[in-house]
Amino acid sequence: MDQFTLNLIFVGLTFALYIGIAIWARAGTTSEFYAAGQGVNPVLNGMATGADWMSAASFISMAGIIALAPTGGYTQSAYLMGWTGGYVLLALLLAPYLRKFGKFTVPEFIGDRFYSGGARLLAVICLIVISVTYVIGQMRGVGVTFSRFLEVSTDTGLYIGAAIVFAYAVFGGMKGITYTQVAQYVVLIIAYTIPAIFISLQLTGNFLPQLGLIGTHEASGVAFLTKLDQVVTELGFTAYTADSPNMLNMFLFTMSLMIGTAGLPHVIIRFFTVPKVADARYSAGWALVFIALLYTVAPAVGSMARLNLTTTMWPNAVSGNALDGEAISRADIDSNPQLSWIRTWEQTGLLVMEDKNGDGFIQYYNDANPALQTIATERGWTGNEVTKVDNDIMVLANPEIAALPGWVIALVAAGALAAALSTAAGLLLAISSAISHDLIKGSINPNISEKGELLAARISMGFAIVVATYLGLNPPGFAAQVVALAFGLAAATIFPALMMGIFSTRINKEGAIAGMLLGLIFTAVYIFVYKGWFFIPGTNMLPDTAANYVFGISPLSIGAVGALVNFGAAYIVSSMTAAPPQKVQDLVESIRIPKGAGSATHH
């Protein structure tokens, strides 16, 4: 059976499963549509949250970003700590209290707690910007995976993906999404870990990739990470375990990702779906269990892919010094069936090799390193001949690089689609509930019937899918940069507003609005100064390089500072204006006590 048929079978079977679940779990009430009737077991909810959270970025991109970072793999640890540590903040600071509050959306809490339609509207705007930004990346991920593995165009892939999400998100709402996500989690985690286990066994003899990372490289007998450092530094690259060039920036980047994670609306609403406050606490823990299964494997996937890629280019590096032998020859790449993955990825343009000096060999090295320039002159090299390795191919090509069987490759394709579709569905639900519940029921037509609201929710979900598909087909050139904006805004607006709303009775309407606005403006302006106003190319006021950053803080890391601005402004303005009404102070007191959460949901 050829690879294409295998891919088709795996993807087709998983899609049939998702549709089957959607039909079984149709939503009949608004409570089921927005919060799955608040009847989801915390373990299952944790699994669904894991799938919701782990997007195309986690599945496809993260290990590649770590593997290929020019400053070394260690410096990208911010993603690993940031995207998991945020769950500690969620469990401790937000989830149980928001569950006790017992409503459906994040803007609803902000509107009630700060007794202000303006605050609610501001939260809706932040939520829509964050979620739409995020969903574009998922739709692209679906398109790319389809075009690579199912040999249809990226656009056709996108239409198929959108139709599937439409089927289970519009009819099932949160209930359908939750149970589909459970299935998607299972698919994606198997797809991620099986190749990692095979590769860890090949390189280090350890069954667990987590142990392989700190284990011994069998072919050379030295520690795996030592071997990796030796191989990459010999070729002039920065050592994989090298320290961060700017500790402050790494600190703030990690912090921004953590509080950004805790402030992402589509993650927060997951904690509205469990039956009790105690379940919300455990649910965050279960979510992290399922997320950690992928995140603790990712550094092994990244570092092993980097070693495999390098030893493929320099066969002598497997057990000795890379430069003692010849680089791989173009003829070998073109004829060796083991290296057919290089040819397939060259066709996508994500991997580019160019024999610059025409010697028939492909020399892969860091041509910006003076020591390597000397060697290059001696040997007649005229520059690094691997001119492009896209971060995204590291995970998708991993099973092929390690020459694993065809069904593993098909599984990875199904896993990448599961990761992208599950996150897209969660985001679309967050967008549609903000529109139907916060905008339509909250301000435009408060007397709308339950049936009418449910219809409005479905129509806004359908509308959101159309917009997301359009943006996926015509991605704004800045799709990668806007992720910084999504996390920056979540960190600088939603997280501080929620946290202060719970932990302070004194923060009032004026303080919360001032804090959110200043946090929003500060963060957005800092990003725009380096990335261009509204990401329009050429409108940036300072070059986007480390030398120009204030204290070396990159636009990706500014969300943590924006959060501080928000906290500070909210505190100062609140202390100068009247305390919140007694009713609101009582509300804060009541959400701090778990007792009575069941009754709070019937409103």
Next chain:
Amino acid sequence: MADKTSSNAYWAANLRIIGISLVIWFICSFGLGIILRPALEGIRIGGADLGFWFAQNGSIYVFLVLIFVYAARMNKLDREYGVEE
């Protein structure tokens, strides 16, 4: 419904648990994984140094234990103060 003093004591106990948990959260990630890494370069965990391991794997394990311990302690606290559901 618990009276005012008891609910204040419950909240104070809750804040204490959160505070301790956040200190551990900070030490295992920002502390060992970033700030203290250069100072602890000599301590090895398998083939990695302590800071590298905490940054890429160890902190995540600590986060996990932390959330479950927190949830268990809070559930116990809820029962002590009679505020559980």
